[in-house]
Amino acid sequence: MRYVDEFRDPELGRVLATEILAAVEPGRHYKFMEVCGGHTHSIYKYGVDDLLPANVELVHGPGCPVCVIPMGRVDDGIALARRPEVIFTCFGDMMRVPGSEGSLLDAKAEGADIRMVYSPLDALRIAKSNPDREVVFFAIGFETTAPSTALTLKRARAEGVKNFSCMCSHVTIVPPLRALLDSPDLRLDGFVGPGHVSTVVGARPFEFIPADYGKPIVVAGFEPLDILQAIRMILAQLAEGRCEVENQYARVVPYEGNPRALEVMAEVFELRPHFEWRGLGFISQSGLKLAEAYADLDAELRFEVPGVRVADPKACQCGEVLKGVIKPWECKVFGTACTPERPIGTCMVSSEGACAAYYNFGRFAREREVV
Amino acid sequence: MQVESVDEARGLALCAAEDGARSTVEIALVEPVVPGDRVLVHAGVALTGLGA
Secondary structure, three states, X not given: OOOOHHHOOHHHHHHHHHHHHXXXXXXXXXXXXXXXXXXXXXXXXXXXXXXXXXXXXXXEEEEOOOOOOOHHHHHHHHHHHOOOOEEEEEOOHHHHOOEOOEOHHHHHHOOXXXXXXXXXXXXXXXXXXXXXXXXXXXEEEOOOOHHHHHHHHHHHHHOOOOOEEEXXXXXXXXXXHHHHHHOOOOOOOEEEEOHHHHHHHOOHHHHHHHHHHOOOEEEOOOOHHHHHHHHHHHHHHHHHOOOOEEEOOOOOOOOOOOHHHHHHHHHHEEEOOEEEEOOOEEEEOOEEEEOHHHHHHEHHHHOOOOOOOOOOOOOXXXXXXXXXXXXXXXXXXXXXXXOOOOOOOHHHOOOOOHHHHHHHOOOOOOOOXXX | OEXXXXXXXXXXXXXXXXXXXXXXXXXXXXXOOOOOOEEEEEOOEEEEEEEO
């Protein structure tokens, strides 16, 4: 498969691993954060971690869209879904995220009309097929997914679909990165930048990382060689005393992003003053809501939503995992009370969640063997 | 995914994944595309064109 096979070549992987080994300074410990959950998934699926020297540590960032949704938002979604006139639609992963009294899947089992969709366009199709019902789409995700929601809302408006609305929980990637960089808990040496978010926003928004914090960032693709090459590029920057934004994923990511996507997002959304992130707390200007011109399609205005903040379960340490402070296996309930089948925390739900990646690909080892 | 046909009036394309699964994709962000083009699709929207 073009763009895939050539980035899974084991021989090239070994060459890159050798170059990485040669590039690390003996005695120095490197801590790099892969921002995107898609990277975390690939790293453990393909064993990229095992090809790295012991002194190169990967820390898993907050870029899993499902993992960052707080329990209160799930409860809000369930409250909407339980309304008899509502067909509630959401992505499959979102259905298993625990709220304070169960998940959307539990609510569906109890009789709520909740349907899994692959895209907001599917939700709009359901609305057109059910004109006597109200169809709500639970919109989650970073800038990668937000254009899809925006285009669907524009399409709903253009086609005069009145029984469609959106519960908008989209978030943006830069504010949590800034919050992490400001956190005293974490010392990082560089970032593997998010590939798919960057197809929309480009690489330019990450220039603050080298400029304000003196850390290199390399936007990377999702195949194993993409990630290894990005790590090699970060190490080269550090060795050469450079600190900049580089784009390893140039076959997909234009440095300036997708201007049409940015334009449609700017038309349909506006920034919330603050938004709660699971485990990270409230972060200013990090969430999106529908702009005034699209307020009639805002489910939170069309229906009454509880909007109650719910604290995470005490046993769950998703917050520390999302901040890269602990590894998934260091959480007290990892793999025991919290499993992909019965998740307590969001990081165990999505395939992009760090806990699920560790669990599914058997990464329980507390010590890595030196390559 | 690979573009199989384009409905220009509606801004949609029928696209096929490598495994043959087909789905309708919003192409407003990457137009113009023609059958045979490859596009990166996320949540039903083509985000980037990858050429033929």
